[in-house]
Amino acid sequence: MSARTVRFSSDTANVFFHILTQCNLRCRHCYINPREHGTQRLSLETMTDWLTTMARRAPGANLVFLGGEPTLHPDLAAAVHAAAKLAYGSITIDTNGYLFHDILDHITPEQVNFISFSLDGAGPETNDPIRGQGCFAACTAGIRQAKAKGFRTSLIFTVSQMNLDDLKRMPPLLDELGIDRFFIQVIGLRGQSAAGPEDNAHHLQVSRAQWLEKVIPVAHRVARDSGIVVSYPKVFLEPDAPFECAGRVADNYFIFPNGRVYRCPLCEDYPLHSLQWVGDRLEATSPINEADLFSLDIAEGCVMNKLIQPHNLAYTPEGKPAYQIACCLLKATLGEEG
Ligand code: SF4
Numbered sequence: 213m214s215a216r217t218v219r220f221s222s223d224t225a226n227v228f229f230h231i232l233t234q235c236n237l238r239c240r241h242c243y244i245n246p247r248e249h250g251t252q253r254l255s256l257e258t259m260t261d262w263l264t265t266m267a268r269r270a271p272g273a274n275l276v277f278l279g280g281e282p283t284l285h286p287d288l289a290a291a292v293h294a295a296a297k298l299a300y301g302s303i304t305i306d307t308n309g310y311l312f313h314d315i316l317d318h319i320t321p322e323q324v325n326f327i328s329f330s331l332d333g334a335g336p337e338t339n340d341p342i343r344g345q346g347c348f349a350a351c352t353a354g355i356r357q358a359k360a361k362g363f364r365t366s367l368i369f370t371v372s373q374m375n376l377d378d379l380k381r382m383p384p385l386l387d388e389l390g391i392d393r394f395f396i397q398v399i400g401l402r403g404q405s406a407a408g409p410e411d412n413a414h415h416l417q418v419s420r421a422q423w424l425e426k427v428i429p430v431a432h433r434v435a436r437d438s439g440i441v442v443s444y445p446k447v448f449l450e451p452d453a454p455f456e457c458a459g460r461v462a463d464n465y466f467i468f469p470n471g472r473v474y475r476c477p478l479c480e481d482y483p484l485h486s487l488q489w490v491g492d493r494l495e496a497t498s499p500i501n502e503a504d505l506f507s508l509d510i511a512e513g514c515v516m517n518k519l520i521q522p523h524n525l526a527y528t529p530e531g532k533p534a535y536q537i538a539c540c541l542l543k544a545t546l547g548e549e550g
Protein backbone atom coordinates (compact mmCIF):
# COMPACT_ATOMS: atom_id res chain seq x y z
CA MET A 213 0.00 0.00 0.00
CA SER A 214 1.48 3.34 -0.94
CA ALA A 215 1.51 6.16 1.57
CA ARG A 216 -0.25 9.31 0.48
CA THR A 217 1.53 12.41 1.70
CA VAL A 218 -0.97 15.10 2.50
CA ARG A 219 0.25 18.20 0.74
CA PHE A 220 0.08 21.35 2.77
CA SER A 221 -2.75 23.48 1.64
CA SER A 222 -3.60 27.04 2.54
CA ASP A 223 -7.29 26.26 2.17
CA THR A 224 -7.26 23.60 4.93
CA ALA A 225 -6.89 25.06 8.39
CA ASN A 226 -6.36 23.34 11.73
CA VAL A 227 -7.05 24.94 15.10
CA PHE A 228 -5.38 23.24 18.09
CA PHE A 229 -7.10 24.83 21.07
CA HIS A 230 -5.44 24.23 24.46
CA ILE A 231 -8.19 25.32 26.84
CA LEU A 232 -6.12 24.74 30.01
CA THR A 233 -2.71 23.34 30.87
CA GLN A 234 -3.62 21.39 34.01
CA CYS A 235 -3.48 17.63 33.78
CA ASN A 236 -3.98 14.68 36.11
CA LEU A 237 -0.98 12.89 34.57
CA ARG A 238 2.75 13.65 34.32
CA CYS A 239 3.77 11.89 31.11
CA ARG A 240 7.51 11.70 30.57
CA HIS A 241 7.27 13.29 27.12
CA CYS A 242 4.60 15.92 27.85
CA TYR A 243 5.14 18.99 25.65
CA ILE A 244 3.12 21.33 27.86
CA ASN A 245 5.34 24.01 29.36
CA PRO A 246 3.42 26.17 31.87
CA ARG A 247 6.14 28.84 31.82
CA GLU A 248 5.48 29.44 28.12
CA HIS A 249 1.83 28.34 27.88
CA GLY A 250 0.39 29.69 31.13
CA THR A 251 -1.53 28.02 33.93
CA GLN A 252 -4.90 29.63 33.26
CA ARG A 253 -8.13 27.81 32.64
CA LEU A 254 -10.03 29.75 30.00
CA SER A 255 -13.54 30.94 30.88
CA LEU A 256 -16.43 29.76 28.74
CA GLU A 257 -16.88 33.33 27.56
CA THR A 258 -13.27 33.57 26.36
CA MET A 259 -13.41 30.12 24.73
CA THR A 260 -16.58 31.13 22.88
CA ASP A 261 -15.10 34.46 21.78
CA TRP A 262 -11.91 32.85 20.49
CA LEU A 263 -13.82 30.02 18.79
CA THR A 264 -16.03 32.56 17.06
CA THR A 265 -13.07 34.60 15.86
CA MET A 266 -11.24 31.51 14.58
CA ALA A 267 -14.32 30.20 12.74
CA ARG A 268 -14.59 33.53 10.93
CA ARG A 269 -10.87 33.65 10.16
CA ALA A 270 -10.62 30.03 8.97
CA PRO A 271 -14.07 28.74 8.03
CA GLY A 272 -14.15 24.95 7.69
CA ALA A 273 -11.13 24.50 9.97
CA ASN A 274 -10.58 21.25 11.81
CA LEU A 275 -10.87 22.06 15.51
CA VAL A 276 -9.08 20.03 18.19
CA PHE A 277 -9.71 20.63 21.90
CA LEU A 278 -6.62 19.86 23.97
CA GLY A 279 -5.01 20.61 27.32
CA GLY A 280 -3.47 19.64 29.61
CA GLU A 281 -6.37 17.29 29.90
CA PRO A 282 -9.34 19.09 28.31
CA THR A 283 -11.96 16.98 30.10
CA LEU A 284 -10.76 18.48 33.40
CA HIS A 285 -12.35 21.71 32.21
CA PRO A 286 -15.92 21.82 33.55
CA ASP A 287 -17.03 23.88 30.54
CA LEU A 288 -15.65 21.62 27.81
CA ALA A 289 -19.09 20.31 26.88
CA ALA A 290 -20.45 23.87 26.64
CA ALA A 291 -17.47 24.88 24.49
CA VAL A 292 -18.15 21.89 22.18
CA HIS A 293 -21.81 22.95 21.91
CA ALA A 294 -20.68 26.49 20.99
CA ALA A 295 -18.18 25.19 18.42
CA ALA A 296 -20.76 22.85 16.86
CA LYS A 297 -22.85 25.90 15.92
CA LEU A 298 -19.89 27.61 14.24
CA ALA A 299 -18.28 27.02 10.84
CA TYR A 300 -15.85 24.25 11.79
CA GLY A 301 -15.24 21.36 9.40
CA SER A 302 -14.66 18.86 12.19
CA ILE A 303 -14.37 18.75 15.97
CA THR A 304 -12.04 16.41 17.89
CA ILE A 305 -11.31 16.07 21.61
CA ASP A 306 -7.82 14.81 22.50
CA THR A 307 -7.83 13.07 25.88
CA ASN A 308 -5.69 10.84 28.06
CA GLY A 309 -8.81 8.70 28.56
CA TYR A 310 -9.89 9.60 32.08
CA LEU A 311 -12.93 11.46 30.66
CA PHE A 312 -13.61 13.73 33.64
CA HIS A 313 -16.93 15.45 34.30
CA ASP A 314 -18.69 12.54 32.55
CA ILE A 315 -17.97 14.34 29.33
CA LEU A 316 -19.46 11.58 27.14
CA ASP A 317 -22.85 12.11 28.78
CA HIS A 318 -22.87 15.79 27.79
CA ILE A 319 -21.81 15.68 24.14
CA THR A 320 -23.00 13.57 21.22
CA PRO A 321 -21.34 11.77 18.30
CA GLU A 322 -23.21 14.22 16.04
CA GLN A 323 -21.33 17.13 17.64
CA VAL A 324 -17.87 15.54 17.84
CA ASN A 325 -16.22 13.77 14.91
CA PHE A 326 -13.56 11.98 16.95
CA ILE A 327 -12.53 11.36 20.52
CA SER A 328 -8.79 10.88 20.29
CA PHE A 329 -7.03 8.86 23.01
CA SER A 330 -3.31 8.88 23.82
CA LEU A 331 -1.75 5.52 24.62
CA ASP A 332 1.97 4.75 24.42
CA GLY A 333 2.10 1.00 24.79
CA ALA A 334 0.21 -2.18 24.00
CA GLY A 335 0.05 -3.04 27.69
CA PRO A 336 0.48 -1.41 31.10
CA GLU A 337 4.07 -2.64 31.43
CA THR A 338 5.10 -0.31 28.59
CA ASN A 339 2.48 2.42 28.75
CA ASP A 340 2.34 3.09 32.48
CA PRO A 341 6.05 3.83 33.07
CA ILE A 342 5.64 6.54 30.40
CA ARG A 343 2.17 7.90 31.21
CA GLY A 344 1.50 6.89 34.83
CA GLN A 345 0.40 4.02 37.00
CA GLY A 346 -3.07 2.73 36.08
CA CYS A 347 -3.20 4.80 32.93
CA PHE A 348 -3.43 1.88 30.49
CA ALA A 349 -6.50 0.50 32.27
CA ALA A 350 -8.15 3.93 32.52
CA CYS A 351 -7.51 4.83 28.88
CA THR A 352 -8.71 1.53 27.41
CA ALA A 353 -11.82 1.72 29.63
CA GLY A 354 -12.41 5.24 28.28
CA ILE A 355 -12.11 4.02 24.70
CA ARG A 356 -14.63 1.25 25.35
CA GLN A 357 -17.05 3.73 26.91
CA ALA A 358 -16.72 6.07 23.94
CA LYS A 359 -17.28 3.21 21.46
CA ALA A 360 -20.32 2.00 23.42
CA LYS A 361 -21.84 5.47 23.14
CA GLY A 362 -21.28 5.55 19.38
CA PHE A 363 -18.30 7.93 19.18
CA ARG A 364 -15.64 7.44 16.54
CA THR A 365 -12.25 7.01 18.18
CA SER A 366 -8.66 7.58 17.22
CA LEU A 367 -5.53 6.55 19.05
CA ILE A 368 -2.27 8.49 19.24
CA PHE A 369 0.94 6.54 19.92
CA THR A 370 4.07 8.64 20.49
CA VAL A 371 7.12 6.61 19.47
CA SER A 372 10.32 6.93 21.51
CA GLN A 373 13.09 4.61 22.67
CA MET A 374 10.81 3.77 25.61
CA ASN A 375 8.19 2.02 23.45
CA LEU A 376 9.66 1.53 19.97
CA ASP A 377 9.61 -2.24 20.26
CA ASP A 378 6.04 -2.24 21.57
CA LEU A 379 4.61 -0.69 18.42
CA LYS A 380 4.45 -4.08 16.68
CA ARG A 381 2.15 -5.28 19.49
CA MET A 382 -0.41 -2.57 18.77
CA PRO A 383 -2.37 -4.05 15.80
CA PRO A 384 -4.38 -6.63 17.82
CA LEU A 385 -5.17 -4.04 20.48
CA LEU A 386 -6.38 -1.55 17.85
CA ASP A 387 -8.65 -4.27 16.45
CA GLU A 388 -9.96 -5.30 19.85
CA LEU A 389 -10.76 -1.70 20.83
CA GLY A 390 -12.37 -0.91 17.46
CA ILE A 391 -10.16 2.12 16.82
CA ASP A 392 -11.09 4.03 13.65
CA ARG A 393 -7.87 5.99 13.08
CA PHE A 394 -4.31 5.40 14.27
CA PHE A 395 -1.89 8.31 14.58
CA ILE A 396 1.77 7.54 15.05
CA GLN A 397 3.71 10.49 16.41
CA VAL A 398 7.42 10.88 17.03
CA ILE A 399 8.82 12.22 20.27
CA GLY A 400 10.21 15.74 20.01
CA LEU A 401 12.44 17.70 22.32
CA ARG A 402 9.77 19.90 23.82
CA GLY A 403 8.40 20.41 27.30
CA GLN A 404 9.35 17.53 29.62
CA SER A 405 11.40 15.76 26.94
CA ALA A 406 13.65 18.80 26.64
CA ALA A 407 13.74 19.71 30.32
CA GLY A 408 14.26 16.33 31.93
CA PRO A 409 17.39 14.58 33.11
CA GLU A 410 19.95 13.15 30.74
CA ASP A 411 18.06 9.91 30.08
CA ASN A 412 14.98 11.91 29.16
CA ALA A 413 16.67 14.06 26.53
CA HIS A 414 17.69 13.22 22.98
CA HIS A 415 18.39 9.60 23.95
CA LEU A 416 14.65 9.07 23.66
CA GLN A 417 14.55 10.02 20.00
CA VAL A 418 14.48 7.31 17.35
CA SER A 419 17.05 7.08 14.58
CA ARG A 420 16.28 7.15 10.89
CA ALA A 421 17.11 3.42 10.61
CA GLN A 422 14.75 2.57 13.47
CA TRP A 423 12.02 4.72 11.98
CA LEU A 424 12.28 3.01 8.61
CA GLU A 425 12.67 -0.54 9.99
CA LYS A 426 10.32 -0.55 12.96
CA VAL A 427 7.72 2.17 12.50
CA ILE A 428 6.76 2.41 8.83
CA PRO A 429 6.18 -1.38 8.42
CA VAL A 430 3.76 -1.41 11.38
CA ALA A 431 1.87 1.54 9.90
CA HIS A 432 1.44 -0.40 6.65
CA ARG A 433 0.46 -3.58 8.46
CA VAL A 434 -2.28 -1.84 10.44
CA ALA A 435 -3.70 -0.12 7.37
CA ARG A 436 -3.57 -3.30 5.26
CA ASP A 437 -4.75 -5.92 7.75
CA SER A 438 -7.11 -3.91 9.94
CA GLY A 439 -8.45 -1.42 7.41
CA ILE A 440 -7.73 1.40 9.86
CA VAL A 441 -6.67 4.81 8.53
CA VAL A 442 -3.09 5.38 9.68
CA SER A 443 -1.16 8.65 9.74
CA TYR A 444 2.49 9.10 10.55
CA PRO A 445 4.92 11.99 10.22
CA LYS A 446 7.34 11.80 7.31
CA VAL A 447 10.27 12.85 9.57
CA PHE A 448 13.11 11.94 7.18
CA LEU A 449 13.19 13.15 3.56
CA GLU A 450 15.66 12.24 0.84
CA PRO A 451 18.29 14.99 0.37
CA ASP A 452 16.74 16.17 -2.90
CA ALA A 453 13.06 15.67 -2.02
CA PRO A 454 10.85 18.77 -2.05
CA PHE A 455 10.75 20.39 1.37
CA GLU A 456 7.99 22.67 2.62
CA CYS A 457 7.59 24.53 5.90
CA ALA A 458 3.99 24.54 7.10
CA GLY A 459 4.61 27.94 8.65
CA ARG A 460 4.90 29.32 5.12
CA VAL A 461 2.30 27.36 3.17
CA ALA A 462 -0.30 25.98 5.59
CA ASP A 463 -2.82 27.42 8.02
CA ASN A 464 -2.33 25.98 11.51
CA TYR A 465 -3.01 27.65 14.84
CA PHE A 466 -1.75 26.35 18.18
CA ILE A 467 -3.66 28.37 20.78
CA PHE A 468 -2.62 28.44 24.44
CA PRO A 469 -4.53 29.70 27.46
CA ASN A 470 -2.08 32.54 28.11
CA GLY A 471 -3.14 34.01 24.76
CA ARG A 472 -0.14 32.95 22.70
CA VAL A 473 -0.83 31.53 19.26
CA TYR A 474 1.90 29.68 17.41
CA ARG A 475 2.02 28.51 13.80
CA CYS A 476 4.77 25.94 14.47
CA PRO A 477 4.68 23.40 17.31
CA LEU A 478 8.47 23.23 17.51
CA CYS A 479 8.49 26.90 18.55
CA GLU A 480 6.18 26.37 21.51
CA ASP A 481 8.96 26.16 24.11
CA TYR A 482 10.02 29.72 23.30
CA PRO A 483 8.38 33.17 23.23
CA LEU A 484 8.40 33.02 19.43
CA HIS A 485 4.63 33.04 18.81
CA SER A 486 3.65 35.11 15.79
CA LEU A 487 0.07 35.82 16.94
CA GLN A 488 -1.45 36.87 20.23
CA TRP A 489 -4.99 37.27 21.53
CA VAL A 490 -5.90 40.82 22.49
CA GLY A 491 -9.43 40.44 23.83
CA ASP A 492 -11.24 38.56 21.09
CA ARG A 493 -8.92 39.85 18.35
CA LEU A 494 -5.98 37.88 17.00
CA GLU A 495 -3.05 40.25 16.43
CA ALA A 496 0.40 39.75 14.92
CA THR A 497 3.34 40.02 17.31
CA SER A 498 6.36 42.10 16.43
CA PRO A 499 9.61 40.58 15.12
CA ILE A 500 11.59 38.56 15.88
CA ASN A 501 9.15 35.67 15.98
CA GLU A 502 8.65 32.23 14.45
CA ALA A 503 7.62 33.71 11.09
CA ASP A 504 11.14 35.10 10.66
CA LEU A 505 12.49 31.54 10.95
CA PHE A 506 10.05 30.04 8.44
CA SER A 507 11.60 32.07 5.63
CA LEU A 508 15.12 30.68 6.12
CA ASP A 509 16.18 28.02 3.60
CA ILE A 510 18.72 25.47 4.85
CA ALA A 511 19.95 22.21 3.33
CA GLU A 512 18.87 20.25 6.42
CA GLY A 513 15.16 21.05 5.89
CA CYS A 514 13.38 22.27 9.02
CA VAL A 515 15.13 25.24 10.62
CA MET A 516 13.66 24.73 14.07
CA ASN A 517 14.72 21.08 14.07
CA LYS A 518 18.31 22.12 13.42
CA LEU A 519 18.14 24.67 16.22
CA ILE A 520 16.60 22.54 18.95
CA GLN A 521 17.25 18.87 18.09
CA PRO A 522 20.26 18.67 15.74
CA HIS A 523 21.12 15.18 17.07
CA ASN A 524 18.78 13.69 14.49
CA LEU A 525 20.79 15.10 11.58
CA ALA A 526 23.58 13.27 9.75
CA TYR A 527 26.11 14.41 7.18
CA THR A 528 28.03 12.77 4.32
CA PRO A 529 31.85 12.75 4.42
CA GLU A 530 31.66 15.79 2.10
CA GLY A 531 29.69 17.66 4.76
CA LYS A 532 26.33 17.57 2.99
CA PRO A 533 23.15 16.54 4.85
CA ALA A 534 22.53 12.79 4.37
CA TYR A 535 18.79 13.56 4.44
CA GLN A 536 16.44 16.42 5.27
CA ILE A 537 14.18 16.61 8.30
CA ALA A 538 10.61 17.16 7.12
CA CYS A 539 8.27 19.66 8.68
CA CYS A 540 6.87 17.96 11.79
CA LEU A 541 3.39 18.72 10.50
CA LEU A 542 3.89 16.81 7.25
CA LYS A 543 2.08 13.47 7.49
CA ALA A 544 1.73 10.44 5.31
CA THR A 545 -1.66 8.76 5.36
CA LEU A 546 -2.53 5.15 4.59
CA GLY A 547 -6.12 4.15 4.04
CA GLU A 548 -9.21 5.84 2.78
CA GLU A 549 -9.27 9.22 4.47
CA GLY A 550 -6.84 12.03 3.75
S1 SF4 B 1 1.02 14.44 27.56
FE1 SF4 B 1 -1.15 14.96 27.80
S2 SF4 B 1 -1.92 13.45 29.29
FE2 SF4 B 1 0.30 13.47 29.47
S3 SF4 B 1 0.80 14.93 31.10
FE3 SF4 B 1 0.88 16.05 29.16
S4 SF4 B 1 -1.15 16.92 28.89
FE4 SF4 B 1 -1.31 15.30 30.45
Ligand code: SF4
Nearest residue numbers: 457459476514539540
Ligand atom coordinates in the same frame (compact mmCIF):
# COMPACT_ATOMS: atom_id res chain seq x y z
S1 SF4 C 1 8.39 22.30 12.15
FE1 SF4 C 1 9.98 23.29 10.90
S2 SF4 C 1 9.22 23.16 8.83
FE2 SF4 C 1 7.43 22.82 10.21
S3 SF4 C 1 6.49 24.82 10.59
FE3 SF4 C 1 8.03 24.52 12.17
S4 SF4 C 1 9.91 25.48 11.35
FE4 SF4 C 1 8.52 25.16 9.62
